[in-house]
Amino acid sequence: MAPFETLNLGRGVGDDPDAVRTNRARALAALGRSPDDHVEAAQVHGAAAATVDRRHRGATIPAVDILISADPAVVLAMHGADCVPLLLLDPVRGAVAAVHAGWRGAASDAAGAAVRAMARACGTEPAALLAAIGPAIGPCCYEVDGPVFDRFHAWPWRDEVFHATGPGRWQFDLWQAIRRQLLAAGLRDGAVATVGLCTACHSALFYSHRRDRRTGRTAGLIAPLVRG
Numbered sequence: 001m002a003p004f005e006t007l008n009l010g011r012g013v014g015d016d017p018d019a020v021r022t023n024r025a026r027a028l029a030a031l032g033r034s035p036d037d038h039v040e041a042a043q044v045h046g047a048a049a050a051t052v053d054r055r056h057r058g059a060t061i062p063a064v065d066i067l068i069s070a071d072p073a074v075v076l077a078m079h080g081a082d083c084v085p086l087l088l089l090d091p092v093r094g095a096v097a098a099v100h101a102g103w104r105g106a107a108s109d110a111a112g113a114a115v116r117a118m119a120r121a122c123g124t125e126p127a128a129l130l131a132a133i134g135p136a137i138g139p140c141c142y143e144v145d146g147p148v149f150d151r152f153h154a155w156p157w158r159d160e161v162f163h164a165t166g167p168g169r170w171q172f173d174l175w176q177a178i179r180r181q182l183l184a185a186g187l188r189d190g191a192v193a194t195v196g197l198c199t200a201c202h203s204a205l206f207y208s209h210r211r212d213r214r215t216g217r218t219a220g221l222i223a224p225l226v227r228g
């Protein structure tokens, strides 16, 4: 039912839990997977990571915004309605990560933290990683104020991702901010793909918290490679 039609995948946003369960089963089935394989994170706008495997199927991992796995038995899910769903694949090790990064995640370098956590957990070489910056609020619709801008005062790319729109107001390019963090963490330039679709602009495709406030959640889904 409105405003959650259709295919809301987020719990805890006011939608009927049975509807969310059905929607998740639909999304997983579209990938040829069982809904039992789903692993999600509590998503607290931080940069902490958890490495999961088949023992975590069906679980919600508390207090993290980064999920990592090399176990093909799981599907990692990261939910959002404007924040970046960032997906990482290490084709050498077969490992993947799903990352949730809004401005707080960018301010704490969740993208870089995910790359370093994959290196520790799975032996990932950053130069081998492929990254997808999913649909998220675009610079066209994302204006921030001084307290947000100030969190990035030491950034070498500040002038590239913030553009003044008025007194105490800046347009923020979250897509480019995440991309810069991935390159700084050692990814190759050509290995970072940005979908470039703004969730606030595309009301027929995406939920947007900034546009609608009370709304559903889309999901970035990724599963480790089957080896052998």
Ligand SMILES: [Zn+2]
Pocket (backbone or CB within 6 Å): 137, 138, 139, 140, 141, 198, 199, 200, 201
């Ligand atoms: Zn937009």
